[in-house]
Amino acid sequence: MPPRFSLPNSQMLAITNNTADSAVDPAVGAEFDGFIYLLYFYESNQKVTVMARKLYPIGIQTFEEIRRLDNLYIDKTEYVYRMTHTDGKFFFLSRPRRFGKSLLVSTIRSYFEGRKELFKGLAIENLETEWEAYPVLHFSLAGGKHMEKDQLERYLLFILNDNETRFGVECDSPDPNVRLFNLIKTVHKKTGRQVVVLIDEYDAPLLDVAHERKTLDVLRNTMRNFYSPLKDCEPMLRFVFLTGITKFSQLSIFSELNNIKNVSMDEPYAGICGITEDELLGQMNGDIDELSGKLGLSREETIAELKNHYDGYHFCWPSPDVFNPFSLLNCFADGKMDSYWFGSGTPTYLIHKMREFGVMPSQLGKVRAKKATFDVATESMTSLVPLLYQSGYLTIKDYDKRLDVYTLDIPNNEIRVGLFDSLLPGYLDSEVDTGRVIIADISACLNDKDADGAMRLLSDFLETVPYCDNTHFEGHYQQMLYIIFALLTDYDIQVEQHTANGRIDITLETSDTVYVMEMKFGGCTEDALNQIDAKHYADAFKMKGKEVVKVGMSFSVKEGVNTLDWKVMHHSI
Numbered sequence: 336m337p338p339r340f341s342l343p344n345s346q347m348l349a350i351t352n353n354t355a356d357s358a359v360d361p362a363v364g365a366e367f368d369g370f371i372y373l374l375y376f377y378e379s380n381q382k383v384t385v386m387a388r389k390l391y392p393i394g395i396q397t398f399e400e401i402r403r404l405d406n407l408y409i410d411k412t413e414y415v416y417r418m419t420h421t422d423g424k425f426f427f428l429s430r431p432r433r434f435g436k437s438l439l440v441s442t443i444r445s446y447f448e449g450r451k452e453l454f455k456g457l458a459i460e461n462l463e464t465e466w467e468a469y470p471v472l473h474f475s476l477a478g479g480k481h482m483e484k485d486q487l488e489r490y491l492l493f494i495l496n497d498n499e500t501r502f503g504v505e506c507d508s509p510d511p512n513v514r515l516f517n518l519i520k521t522v523h524k525k526t527g528r529q530v531v532v533l534i535d536e537y538d539a540p541l542l543d544v545a546h547e548r549k550t551l552d553v554l555r556n557t558m559r560n561f562y563s564p565l566k567d568c569e570p571m572l573r574f575v576f577l578t579g580i581t582k583f584s585q586l587s588i589f590s591e592l593n594n595i596k597n598v599s600m601d602e603p604y605a606g607i608c609g610i611t612e613d614e615l616l617g618q619m620n621g622d623i624d625e626l627s628g629k630l631g632l633s634r635e636e637t638i639a640e641l642k643n644h645y646d647g648y649h650f651c652w653p654s655p656d657v658f659n660p661f662s663l664l665n666c667f668a669d670g671k672m673d674s675y676w677f678g679s680g681t682p683t684y685l686i687h688k689m690r691e692f693g694v695m696p697s698q699l700g701k702v703r704a705k706k707a708t709f710d711v712a713t714e715s716m717t718s719l720v721p722l723l724y725q726s727g728y729l730t731i732k733d734y735d736k737r738l739d740v741y742t743l744d745i746p747n748n749e750i751r752v753g754l755f756d757s758l759l760p761g762y763l764d765s766e767v768d769t770g771r772v773i774i775a776d777i778s779a780c781l782n783d784k785d786a787d788g789a790m791r792l793l794s795d796f797l798e799t800v801p802y803c804d805n806t807h808f809e810g811h812y813q814q815m816l817y818i819i820f821a822l823l824t825d826y827d828i829q830v831e832q833h834t835a836n837g838r839i840d841i842t843l844e845t846s847d848t849v850y851v852m853e854m855k856f857g858g859c860t861e862d863a864l865n866q867i868d869a870k871h872y873a874d875a876f877k878m879k880g881k882e883v884v885k886v887g888m889s890f891s892v893k894e895g896v897n898t899l900d901w902k903v904m905h906h907s908i
Contacts, residue, residue, distance in 0.1 A: 431727025529573035677753025863887030
């Protein structure tokens with residue numbers, strides 16, 4: 336059994352050798368606070384330093400706990416100082432779930448409580464000179480989900496009582512707004528200081544019912560009533576900060592509070608949540624090297640994989656590249672790439688809204704839009720774009736300043752795979768698990784340039800998928816194939832791609848091959864191929880320098896079974 340070593344979490348595992356050419360023999364494993372590392376014994380003339388890396392704060396959202404445990408903390412305190420020393424006192428920040436909003440709120444709380452010792456070595460230590468302490472009221476609405484009106488009111492009273500107990504305030508009013516007003520007024524009077532109010536996940540009680548009009552109206556009025564004292568209490572307040580997924584204007588619950596500064600799309604706060612590329616390369620330099628060893632990749636390859644999986648978020652333009660912090664830290668902790676963010680929650684509401692708006696899977700990709708298009712009230716939106724953007728399924732990829740038009744797209748492969756995988760059950764029914772394996776096999780065939788093999792796998796599988804009424808049209812199969820091909824993350828897939836002579840049903844582009852696919856329902860493969868030739872679809876790709884493969888497909892339903900016939904032709908340019 337390896338020996339135990341009790342070392343502080345702040346130490347880093349490292350072995351330095353001052354004899355360049357000496358042999359290094361691996362010795363025994365050593366356990367540091369539950370983590371196993373290898374130690375190495377050197378010759379007596381060598382210098383050996385053993386240190387254990389900082390632990391990742393997986394699931395920890397409290398700044399004080401992270402600092403007390405000396406866990407890894409990506410320094411965001413410069414943003415905190417900037418926000419707390421600028422014009423105004425009411426601020427709002429919108430970010431997707433699991434993006435570090437709660438940790439940010441907790442950091443602001445510790446700052447306003449004057450906990451100087453927690454900020455040692457961080458950026459704000461060199462910025463703040465006074466460290467004044469203020470009374471802080473901290474409310475989290477995260478626990479207010481899936482509630483009816485009476486339940487929600489009881490929950491509001493519960494979180495109010497928690498703050499009342501901390502400051503020795505008594506109030507027996509059954510109305511949350513009265514309790515909040517009394518709490519602020521009494522704390523201000525007892526301490527002689529302005530009060531700081533921090534509200535985390537302000538919109539949590541409303542998100543799950545945003546598609547239920549009657550329920551939404553009831554709960555929205557309840558929340559509007561709760562937040563209403565904030566305006567009247569303004570002289571007694573030093574700072575108010577609210578976070579959520581949706582914009583505050585979107586749910587119309589701050590109609591009386593018209594002086595909130597929304598910093599969600601302000602460039603100075605672009606990196607306030609999440610982990611920027613500079614922070615990754617600077618503050619997590621050693622972590623990258625450790626991960627590259629586990630993955631068997633070079634440092635450069637590891638960074639490229641991390642960017643491909645978890646990077647790509649931009650909340651304004653211009654903006655630094657922002658990584659999903661939840662996925663990134665879990666990846667480092669586990670030593671592997673996986674779908675962490677998407678696996679932590681299912682987009683049930685999103686799928687419901689897709690059906691409501693008649694959005695096809697192929698419409699979930701790139702979209703050009705004005706800010707007013709994706710920054711509108713969710714309950715009154717006329718497209719799915721606002722929900723996709725606010726929830727983190729789309730992000731800003733470009734901005735045309737001349738036209739004032741943004742380009743939005745899926746941030747990265749983790750979101751792409753997770754999103755389209757969640758849509759598979761709607762097309763494959765009970766055969767979804769088998770379908771995932773078939774998709775992997777199709778990918779292998781396409782990598783080997785075996786289009787016939789890929790079509791054969793697809794044909795055999797479709798025969799096992801239960802027939803349903805909505806399969807009697809070409810579009811159903813088109814969207815199903817789009818989802819399947821979209822899950823082949825190394826490929827560029829387009830539906831109804833425009834050419835000079837018409838629109839191609841499906842275009843699938845790999846690193847060296849372009850597959851031009853035409854589909855018919857109840858027709859024949861020859862008709863499909865003839866259309867490709869007649870409209871010169873393949874010629875549209877002659878400048879790509881890639882092999883072009885034409886695929887004609889014919890779908891039908893025979894005796895309750897989905898069938899696929901196909902023919903593959905190689906195009907000569």
